[in-house]
Amino acid sequence: MRILHKKKLYLPALSIIAAALILLGLISISTYRNLNREKIKIMSFAHRQASMLLSIIETSARTDPCQDEASDFFREIATHEDVAYIYLFNPQDRITCHSDPEGEGDTASWKWENLDSERTHSRMIQLPDKTRVYEIARRFSPQQSMDDSEAFVFPTNRKRDLQKADSGIVLGLRMNAYDSALRSDLQHAIVMAAIVIVLGSAVFFFIFIIQNYYMVERTLRRTQDYTQQVVSSMASGLLGIDPKGKILSFNSTAAGILGLEDPGGSDLRSILDFQSLGIQEVLNRCETVTDREIRFRKPDASIIPLSVSASPIRDENGGCRGAVLILSDRTNIKQLEEKVRRSEKLAAVGQLAAGLAHEIRNPLSSIRGFAQFLRYALKDRPKEQEYVEVMIREMDRINRVVTDLLSFANPRSAELKPVRVEELIDHVVRLVEADSRAKKIDIAFDVSPGLGEIPLDAYQMTQAFLNLLLNSLKFVDPGGSVEIAVSAAEGKKEYIFQVEDNGPGIPKENLAKIFDPFFTTRETGTGLGLAIVHKIVENHRGTIDVESPPSGKPRGCRFTIRIPDPAGETGKKREEASR
Structure with missing residues (x-):
């Protein structure tokens, strides 16, 4: 080169x-x-x-x-x-x-x-x-x-x-x-020849200068276009700022991360904390800062984990005349890290369940049989019979834990079949009707019209919604409410299921742990209900998120399940191909 x-x-x-x-x-x-x-x-x-x-x-x-x-x-x-x-x-x-x-x-x-x-x-x-x-x-x-x-x-x-x-x-x-x-003519000819040569060389020189100018301009334009395309296609956001923090240049990814349509000319100090991210140190000392992570609240109130790296732009004297910032939305990375962490825990639970479930269930069945015999033999002795009833209930609870462990450790793959969501939700509500009536909790559900049938595993989704409803009913105060909403994203690329209650909500420090196996805040809970829900959603290649409290509300909790619709995507592709 x-x-x-x-x-x-x-x-x-x-x-x-x-x-x-x-x-x-x-x-x-x-x-x-x-x-x-x-x-x-x-x-x-x-x-x-x-x-x-x-x-x-x-x-x-x-x-x-x-x-x-x-x-x-x-x-x-x-x-x-x-x-x-x-x-x-x-x-x-x-x-x-x-x-x-x-x-x-x-x-x-x-x-x-x-x-x-x-x-x-x-x-x-x-x-x-x-x-x-x-x-x-x-x-x-x-x-x-x-x-x-x-x-x-x-x-x-x-x-x-x-x-x-x-x-x-x-x-x-x-x-x-x-x-x-003759000498005068010769001298005149030499002078004229020299003038012509100088003028001719100057003409050629300026021709080359103009040609090189256009060549350099064309090369510069191509380089600028190429650089612009590279910057625009970057997965990370790129910002250029002056020493006062004013945004001079940006790419579309940076605008999307910051949640602004046109951040050009904006004061970045009003958007990001220069002190905590070390950007001010970059501008003052011309030092490089890498991978400073914060939780950034976007204009739509959503919070994302944001990683910021900053490098100074030096002038010819070595002074700092601005900085280049690289913004990375680490949401996907955090989700992957969380998924890896959960997979490690689930693997441990699976090994535990596989090793202990059958060893526990077999003697447990025998003990429960003897307890039932004692309850029949002691029917004339109420005090002793009450103890036997407690034993039977506790053994049933242990059996449920073992059943949940087996279900959690060896989940069957989702068998997707067309399901009418309205009928499925109605069935789940009927299953918890007695519990909701006892606490006078109102359960309402809203299914967007025109959804029709959705490819789901009816058994697994019934279990998932049942666990979510039971979880809400346990924490919602008497007289409260639970709302279920089902809708489709634009183009039916995914279906959105939301279960929201107006209970006390989940403490902030527990939000990251609620889907962990055996994590529970209740003395009688097994800590596997939400973990099973999470596993079922993963079987459907979906995601589940929790907000507590929901946006714009003082209290409550909202679970949002997003499940992609392969049938809808296939139908859309066929429709585009037919056009």
């Missing part, structure tokens, strides 16, 4: 260098062609200028009778800044007349036999002082278009030589001005 990242990082720079080199090559070729074209033009202009001067010199030499000395005339011509020299040479390649008298008599740099009478010859040479000179040479005939009356008035011998023999004439032009112009 790092190598790929570096390649991406160097790619724009390499591309800019490559583009600059290509642009430099194109500009170099174009500049070379332009300079070469300018050079050709300059040489052509120099050739035309030299030819024109040479023609003027030849014409003057033939027609100007006022010039009496060729050397003076040549020197005057050579005073022009562009003329380096001018001279004549004879067929023996000896200079006969030169603009510089010191050059007369020297050997000419041109060969007579190399000169063509039909055309002008030219070449570029360099003088010892590094001056470049453009030479033009051709044959010169003073006799051409010239008679004696129009000839120059030269000294006799010189004049005779010029008139009787052809000569070669050579004109040298200094290229300083042309070279200066």
Whole structure:
């Protein structure tokens, strides 16, 4: 990953260098062609200028009778800044007349036999002082278009030589001005090329900058979307807060845990206790806090076990500029822990029941038989017969305990069959009618219309409701009431059974123990009634909860059983498939 990242990082720079080199090559070729074209033009202009001067010199030499000395005339011509020299040479390649008298008599740099009478010859040479000179040479005939009356008035011998023999004439032009112009063009071309390269590189650079900007923006957007999806799909709640405790960011899980639709901008201090959870310590000292657990009351008054972990967000100076909080609803974990704890206890009870139940029941039957015989034998002795009756009742109670133990230790699986709940509840109420009438306790039940038949194990659910009703009747004061309600959740995914009374309720410290085997607050109780109810509900893959007192009421107790309806879920799936 790092190598790929570096390649991406160097790619724009390499591309800019490559583009600059290509642009430099194109500009170099174009500049070379332009300079070469300018050079050709300059040489052509120099050739035309030299030819024109040479023609003027030849014409003057033939027609100007006022010039009496060729050397003076040549020197005057050579005073022009562009003329380096001018001279004549004879067929023996000896200079006969030169603009510089010191050059007369020297050997000419041109060969007579190399000169063509039909055309002008030219070449570029360099003088010892590094001056470049453009030479033009051709044959010169003073006799051409010239008679004696129009000839120059030269000294006799010189004049005779010029008139009787052809000569070669050579004109040298200094290229300083042309070279200066060429250098200016070259410098201008170099400057313009540099400007074009800089501008072109800048254009490419900004193109890459803009491209990288959009690439980074697209990557950032994808990263943000991915991060948002990851945060939204977290099973735990995530909150971001500033140093003052204001919520800056959150995911849907956190909003659900806190029971708020939109907690953004809310003051978390008014929702959670910063001191007990250690959040204030995180903000003040930039220290991490993990798994601080509290019982959190949500806005709907429900209480959940809440685990909070907090980590500081540090700035570039190491200071704390906020914190990230992870909220975990530990309700399911607590339920699982409770289920494990209960399973361990139930396993112990099962082992105890399996080992002792049969050993107790067999001698107990014999003892009860002898007690019944004694009750018949002592029918004329009321005092002794009363003792025997007590013995029989206590043995019956021991037998019920053994029966409950066997039922609890070896529960049969639920045999689900369609049951009309209204008939089942009515049957259970009739079973306890005598007890409720004796204490003048009113029992009312309400079954939501349209429920129809529910898949239940009628025998087990009858036992469960009977245990709950008997438990309520024992604790409710005379003249009290017990209410039974049956309803279905939306979509009939589960059925809800509630048994509520207005008795004194269950002490808070006992709420977590009431479903434990052998836990009871009554001297005559076995402590297995609610444990059996819990086992029956588990056989139906349901849950049972208790509230004491119920929400919004000063006293009482409410048991809520939730049983899923596989038939309802199957029917819903079939209905969705048919659509």
